[in-house]
Amino acid sequence: MSRALVWLLLLLIAPSWSAAESGRTIRVAEHAGVPPLDPADHAWTRAAATRVALYPQATAPGGPGGAVLPVEARALRGAGRLAVRLAWPDAHENAAAPLATHRFADAVAVQFAPAGKTLPYVGMGEPGQPVQIWFWRAGQPAQRLAGQGFGSLARSPDAAPEARARRTAGGWEVVLRGEAGARPGAAIAFAAWDGAEDGRAGRKRLSAWQALDVRGGPSPTALGAEARSSGDPSRGARLYTEHGCVACHAPSVGLGPSLAQAGGIHWPGYLRRAILEPAAFRVPGYATAMPALPLQADEVEDLVAYLMSLH
Numbered sequence: 227m228s229r230a231l232v233w234l235l236l237l238l239i240a241p242s243w244s245a246a247e248s249g250r251t252i253r254v255a256e257h258a259g260v261p262p263l264d265p266a267d268h269a270w271t272r273a274a275a276t277r278v279a280l281y282p283q284a285t286a287p288g289g290p291g292g293a294v295l296p297v298e299a300r301a302l303r304g305a306g307r308l309a310v311r312l313a314w315p316d317a318h319e320n321a322a323a324p325l326a327t328h329r330f331a332d333a334v335a336v337q338f339a340p341a342g343k344t345l346p347y348v349g350m351g352e353p354g355q356p357v358q359i360w361f362w363r364a365g366q367p368a369q370r371l372a373g374q375g376f377g378s379l380a381r382s383p384d385a386a387p388e389a390r391a392r393r394t395a396g397g398w399e400v401v402l403r404g405e406a407g408a409r410p411g412a413a414i415a416f417a418a419w420d421g422a423e424d425g426r427a428g429r430k431r432l433s434a435w436q437a438l439d440v441r442g443g444p445s446p447t448a449l450g451a452e453a454r455s456s457g458d459p460s461r462g463a464r465l466y467t468e469h470g471c472v473a474c475h476a477p478s479v480g481l482g483p484s485l486a487q488a489g490g491i492h493w494p495g496y497l498r499r500a501i502l503e504p505a506a507f508r509v510p511g512y513a514t515a516m517p518a519l520p521l522q523a524d525e526v527e528d529l530v531a532y533l534m535s536l537h
């Protein structure tokens with residue numbers, strides 16, 4: 227048997243996607259006392275660094291497009307506080323200036339989903355599944371926001387996080403520190419805006435939910451079916467064409483969101499629900515709705531496995 231054939235067979239029998247393998251986990255290190263706000267503090271070297279890919283938000287018209295942004299994330303917890311340190315490349319510093327309202331600033335956000343069986347829509351949560359957001363914009367104090375879906379973003383009455391930023395040779399290092407978000411079972415996601423690209427609102431790059439791995443908390447795989455898909459991606463690719471998904475979802479058509487990077491941004495559970503019960507959550511910004519299609523359970527799994535392979 228040729229080596230290529232062996233590989234192909236291995237690929238076909240391997241479970242398509244599992245959260246444990248994809249490394250969608252942020253390990254939170256314990257810190258004695260309040261974690262440092264200074265991105266250059268030595269304590270940060272004790273927190274595991276995770277590389278997280280931020281994808282251009284496909285659902286925003288006129289969104290940034292282009293390349294994936296690699297962000298390095300670290301987290302420390304101590305004295306009832308969680309601190310998250312994000313480092314990412316950004317060639318030009320763009321800070322908010324009171325007199326230059328036409329200019330846009332570099333910004334970053336940390337989004338928290340409460341512990342639950344399912345994960346909310348990663349773009350600002352959804353009705354009934356609220357998310358908390360820590361938001362930092364260069365040159366301004368950090369804010370705390372609450373979202374229950376696109377356009378529902380509001381200042382949160384809870385205490386704002388603290389933030390400190392440092393400009394490096396080719397990018398930013400920012401620490402955000404606050405009270406919430408350290409609960410076991412919670413998930414965390416990141417977003418970044420580049421002022422040089424006129425980044426604002428939906429014109430951002432966004433990561434998938436990452437399971438927060440805290441001491442004493444459930445293992446990140448406790449998300450169960452949310453985190454697993456056992457379908458066959460190559461069958462899924464065929465079904466994708468046969469069932470006419472392309473007719474709406476091809477980026478050139480634009481009747482539905484581009485799914486070209488669906489596996490980088492979403493979890494299997496979200497994709498499964500989007501296909502099986504499209505009415506459960508409506509992705510904002512589209513004139514038409516996702517139709518409920520007559521699919522067998524195994525066909526749905528194959529489609530999910532195929533979409534998870536796209537990133």
Ligand code: HEC
Pocket residue numbers: 285466469470471472473474475481482483484485497500501504507508509510512513514515516517519529
């Ligand atoms: C008639 C057009 C149409 C067809 C055909 C269609 N979709 Fe959709 N789909 C949409 C629209 C519009 C949305 C966004 C609005 C909504 O959620 O209702 C969407 C949303 C989705 C989402 C959520 C995407 C996100 O970014 O959150 C997934 C996943 C999806 N569709 C998968 C599929 C699959 C798989 C097929 C084929 C089996 C398919 N769609 C066929 C129009 C379509």
